[in-house]
Amino acid sequence: MAIVNENHLKLPGNYLFAEIGKRVAAFKEHNPSADIIRLGIGDVTRPLPMACIDAMHKAVDDMSRIESFKGYPEYEGYDFLINKIVENDYKKRGITVGVDEVFVSDGAKSDTANIQELFGLNSRIAVTDPVYPVYVDSNVMAGRTGEYIDGKWTNVTYLPCTSENGFVPELPKEKVDLIYLCLPNNPTGTTLTKEQLKVWVDYAAKNKSIILFDSAYEAFISEKDVPHSIYEIEGAKEVAIEFRSFSKTAGFTGTRCAYMVIPKELKAYTADGSEIGLNRLWYRRQATKFNGVSYIVQRGAEAVYSEEGQKQVKETISYYLSNAAIIKNGLESIGIKVFGGVNAPYIWMQTPNGMDSWVFFDKLLSEANIVGTPGVGFGPSGQGYFRLTAFGSRENTQAAVERFKTRLKV
Amino acid sequence: MAIVNENHLKLPGNYLFAEIGKRVAAFKEHNPSADIIRLGIGDVTRPLPMACIDAMHKAVDDMSRIESFKGYPEYEGYDFLINKIVENDYKKRGITVGVDEVFVSDGAKSDTANIQELFGLNSRIAVTDPVYPVYVDSNVMAGRTGEYIDGKWTNVTYLPCTSENGFVPELPKEKVDLIYLCLPNNPTGTTLTKEQLKVWVDYAAKNKSIILFDSAYEAFISEKDVPHSIYEIEGAKEVAIEFRSFSKTAGFTGTRCAYMVIPKELKAYTADGSEIGLNRLWYRRQATKFNGVSYIVQRGAEAVYSEEGQKQVKETISYYLSNAAIIKNGLESIGIKVFGGVNAPYIWMQTPNGMDSWVFFDKLLSEANIVGTPGVGFGPSGQGYFRLTAFGSRENTQAAVERFKTRLKV
Numbered sequence: 032m033a034i035v036n037e038n039h040l041k042l043p044g045n046y047l048f049a050e051i052g053k054r055v056a057a058f059k060e061h062n063p064s065a066d067i068i069r070l071g072i073g074d075v076t077r078p079l080p081m082a083c084i085d086a087m088h089k090a091v092d093d094m095s096r097i098e099s100f101k102g103y104p105e106y107e108g109y110d111f112l113i114n115k116i117v118e119n120d121y122k123k124r125g126i127t128v129g130v131d132e133v134f135v136s137d138g139a140k141s142d143t144a145n146i147q148e149l150f151g152l153n154s155r156i157a158v159t160d161p162v163y164p165v166y167v168d169s170n171v172m173a174g175r176t177g178e179y180i181d182g183k184w185t186n187v188t189y190l191p192c193t194s195e196n197g198f199v200p201e202l203p204k205e206k207v208d209l210i211y212l213c214l215p216n217n218p219t220g221t222t223l224t225k226e227q228l229k230v231w232v233d234y235a236a237k238n239k240s241i242i243l244f245d246s247a248y249e250a251f252i253s254e255k256d257v258p259h260s261i262y263e264i265e266g267a268k269e270v271a272i273e274f275r276s277f278s279k280t281a282g283f284t285g286t287r288c289a290y291m292v293i294p295k296e297l298k299a300y301t302a303d304g305s306e307i308g309l310n311r312l313w314y315r316r317q318a319t320k321f322n323g324v325s326y327i328v329q330r331g332a333e334a335v336y337s338e339e340g341q342k343q344v345k346e347t348i349s350y351y352l353s354n355a356a357i358i359k360n361g362l363e364s365i366g367i368k369v370f371g372g373v374n375a376p377y378i379w380m381q382t383p384n385g386m387d388s389w390v391f392f393d394k395l396l397s398e399a400n401i402v403g404t405p406g407v408g409f410g411p412s413g414q415g416y417f418r419l420t421a422f423g424s425r426e427n428t429q430a431a432v433e434r435f436k437t438r439l440k441v
Numbered sequence: 442m443a444i445v446n447e448n449h450l451k452l453p454g455n456y457l458f459a460e461i462g463k464r465v466a467a468f469k470e471h472n473p474s475a476d477i478i479r480l481g482i483g484d485v486t487r488p489l490p491m492a493c494i495d496a497m498h499k500a501v502d503d504m505s506r507i508e509s510f511k512g513y514p515e516y517e518g519y520d521f522l523i524n525k526i527v528e529n530d531y532k533k534r535g536i537t538v539g540v541d542e543v544f545v546s547d548g549a550k551s552d553t554a555n556i557q558e559l560f561g562l563n564s565r566i567a568v569t570d571p572v573y574p575v576y577v578d579s580n581v582m583a584g585r586t587g588e589y590i591d592g593k594w595t596n597v598t599y600l601p602c603t604s605e606n607g608f609v610p611e612l613p614k615e616k617v618d619l620i621y622l623c624l625p626n627n628p629t630g631t632t633l634t635k636e637q638l639k640v641w642v643d644y645a646a647k648n649k650s651i652i653l654f655d656s657a658y659e660a661f662i663s664e665k666d667v668p669h670s671i672y673e674i675e676g677a678k679e680v681a682i683e684f685r686s687f688s689k690t691a692g693f694t695g696t697r698c699a700y701m702v703i704p705k706e707l708k709a710y711t712a713d714g715s716e717i718g719l720n721r722l723w724y725r726r727q728a729t730k731f732n733g734v735s736y737i738v739q740r741g742a743e744a745v746y747s748e749e750g751q752k753q754v755k756e757t758i759s760y761y762l763s764n765a766a767i768i769k770n771g772l773e774s775i776g777i778k779v780f781g782g783v784n785a786p787y788i789w790m791q792t793p794n795g796m797d798s799w800v801f802f803d804k805l806l807s808e809a810n811i812v813g814t815p816g817v818g819f820g821p822s823g824q825g826y827f828r829l830t831a832f833g834s835r836e837n838t839q840a841a842v843e844r845f846k847t848r849l850k851v
Contacts, residue, residue: 032616032617032618032648032649032650032707032710033560033564033617033618033649033651033709033710034561034563034564034708034710034711034712035559035560035561035709035711035717035719035722036558036559036561037561037711038527038712039558039559039722039725039726040717042725042729046725046728046729047844048728049728072513073511074512074513076507076512077507077511078504078505078506079504079505079510080504080509082502082503084502084504084505085550087501087504087737088498088501091497091498091501092494092696094488094489094493094494094497094696095488095489095491095494096488097486097487097488097552097834098693100483100486100487100695100697102484102490102694102695103482103484103694103695104695104697117767134578137547137697137732137735138731138732140730140731140732141730141731144622144729145730145732148449148582149445149446149449150443150445150446151444151445151446151447152446153444154443154444164644164729165729165730167621167731169729169730172558172617172726172729172730173480174787185778203619206442208442208444209443210444214611238442239443240442240443240774250808264456266556270630280518282510283494284512284513284732285510285511285512285514285735285736285737286504286510286737287514287732287733287734287735299443299444299445300442300443300444300445301444301445301447301450301768302447303443304720307450310558312445314454315449315452316449316532316582318456318458319452319456319554319574319578319579319582320550320551320555320575320579320582320692321548321551321554322548322550322697324547324697324738325547325695325696326695326696327735327737327738328698328735328737328738347692362649362663377559378733391837392570414574425505
């Protein structure tokens with residue numbers, strides 16, 4: 032008799048964005064004429080850089096001719112892309128990353144969800160709270176998180192990041208094995224300085240823990256002293272895996288490409304204390320369960336690093352950051368307390384009068400026809416907060432701010 | 442302290458095709474002038490159908506304009522593709538599959554490797570032997586297979602398929618929960634009739650087992666009475682998940698697109714006996730750990746079903762099947778016993794004098810400079826067999842047969 036993995040059944044309700052989709056669909060059914068502005072899911076809206084478009088046309092043509100046709104890609108990605116990543120994202124910042132330390136994938140969601148497979152089921156995970164739900168949910172499905180009681184998993188260490196502590200997480204009191212850090216943070220849009228991040232690298236080194244560092248929003252960093260890569264911190268190659276994505280950097284959410292860096296220095300341990308290199312362990316995982324990323328898509332990603340591509344990417348990022356500033360300034364002008372939006376496309380607002388996040392979601396949707404994301408969907412410390420994204424059009428962003436000012440009944 | 446998932450360490454050595462790659466690289470290093478013909482890894486060589494090329498150019502252009510730009514795809518695939526799948530692969534064969542029963546993915550390897558996540562760790566798996574290594578390896582990594590002793594996993598039920606039983610597996614003696622069937626089979630190229638497949642559907646119904654039916658080679662079926670889908674068998678929707686791929690059908694190994702069908706009727710059970718629908722469970726898995734397939738790629742896959750696309754696909758399949766016939770006839774002409782090659786792109790040959798599969802691999806590589814795949818790499822009952830593929834060019838296929846005749850020292 033086929034028995035299900037009952038850990039999957041522990042997930043409470045829908046995946047956050049699926050639940051939002053459901054509520055919006057229900058609202059639209061009853062209000063078919065409502066002109067909804069979506070500042071909820073963190074999805075881009077600007078077209079791909081023309082450099083990527085041109086490169087993908089060429090790649091499609093490659094697939095039409097026997098002499099340039101490509102079959103199975105390398106599990107870890109094509110050299111042409113990996114070389115560009117190593118050169119531009121690392122070497123130019125003074126960081127040495129080997130070409131065999133980079134693994135190209137179809138998305139940072141897959142990567143951050145799958146990486147836990149490398150670790151024992153008794154590993155204790157720590158997450159900043161609030162945070163991107165995939166880190167916790169993928170561990171729930173694997174059976175690592177215990178029971179869900181009062182909005183928290185009993186075996187997860189939550190590291191609250193709120194306005195009270197300036198969104199700087201404190202080191203955990205209990206020992207933890209895997210630490211998920213997302214910086215610039217989704218959903219709060221906040222960052223850590225190099226000095227603040229070093230505290231975590233040192234903690235991991237001391238406790239033989241591993242930091243899973245998701246820097247999907249790196250391209251939005253606009254301030255100095257905000258690390259673009261965890262490997263800017265001394266000792267990080269011994270303790271950290273870094274996740275990057277072309278989704279937010281270059282509008283690839285619908286094109287699908289990301290990568291991970293797993294340094295060769297990075298080790299985990301068997302129960303009896305032997306060192307195991309995680310780089311080769313992940314290669315074996317990918318070789319067994321993944322068949323690489325589309326050649327066409329990898330050519331598109333490569334073009335992000337061309338001179339033209341870089342210029343176009345920066346224009347788009349700047350467009351989104353201007354949206355972020357419009358939201359931030361607009362909301363502040365009516366007395367709403369707002370965080371993020373400077374080094375990230377996310378604006379993290381406190382709900383008026385500490386209102387419940389989902390109640391505010393429904394209120395904002397019904398009164399202003401704006402879709403945002405309830406903060407509590409990102410973790411218990413997100414309660415009383417709400418996430419807005421800067422990925423809309425300029426027009427919609429301005430209209431949304433206007434609606435905040437005129438239609439929201441506070 | 443970060444402890445690894447020690448199940449990963451149980452995998453013996455390299456993934457089969459990685460090991461082959463290593464041996465070929467070593468041979469080339471010592472024999473740089475050798476003109477190697479690759480009939481090893483099952484990778485296509487013919488260009489994509491022009492219908493797919495045209496569709497992907499159009500899709501790339503869609504990504505360049507704000508009004509047609511696509512962000513995150515649906516987790517389960519775009520309707521435009523799913524509708525074509527339902528219509529062409531099922532309805533035209535008299536099979537009813539709902540649009541919400543299809544899940545588009547980046548490859549059948551990912552799907553067949555990931556599906557085990559839905560099931561309890563105590564599930565007993567059965568595999569036809571020999572078979573595509575991913576089914577067993579993904580279960581090894583999850584910890585379901587026990588110990589590896591004398592080429593077999595202690596907790597896996599092997600269903601031998603050899604020339605002795607005409608490659609028709611016998612029902613297992615012990616009860617099994619999950620049954621992997623790959624038909625037409627990789628690596629043997631053999632199939633089952635409807636009547637023979639019905640035996641398995643009935644077994645699964647009786648034992649509440651689930652059949653994981655991989656029909657990645659369906660497009661190569663040329664004989665009547667060979668089922669194209671397991672859902673041609675009465676009762677199969679209650680017991681089977683079907684995996685399909687565009688890789689071999691339309692040359693998508695480097696483009697990456699596949700799909701699964703999980704019928705709504707299909708249930709597994711909790712330990713206390715409650716029914717759980719696997720369709721929604723998989724949706725939740727994908728929503729949490731996967732972000733869908735590239736829009737451009739899905740448009741390419743859609744074009745496979747256009748009139749032009751179908752014509753072009755059939756031409757390519759026919760080209761490969763002619764290669765298969767050339768290999769089959771050539772080898773038989775020198776007294777080698779050969780199976781498959783009629784409903785599949787694979788020729789499964791007995792090694793001369795029952796030689797060890799890997800010994801024959803090295804012999805064929807060094808004497809004839811031909812790369813094939815050692816049968817034992819697909820399971821213990823593959824020992825003494827060897828797989829050749831029909832995916833080469835006509836010229837190479839003919840040259841390979843000539844080398845078999847003239848250079849192989851038997």
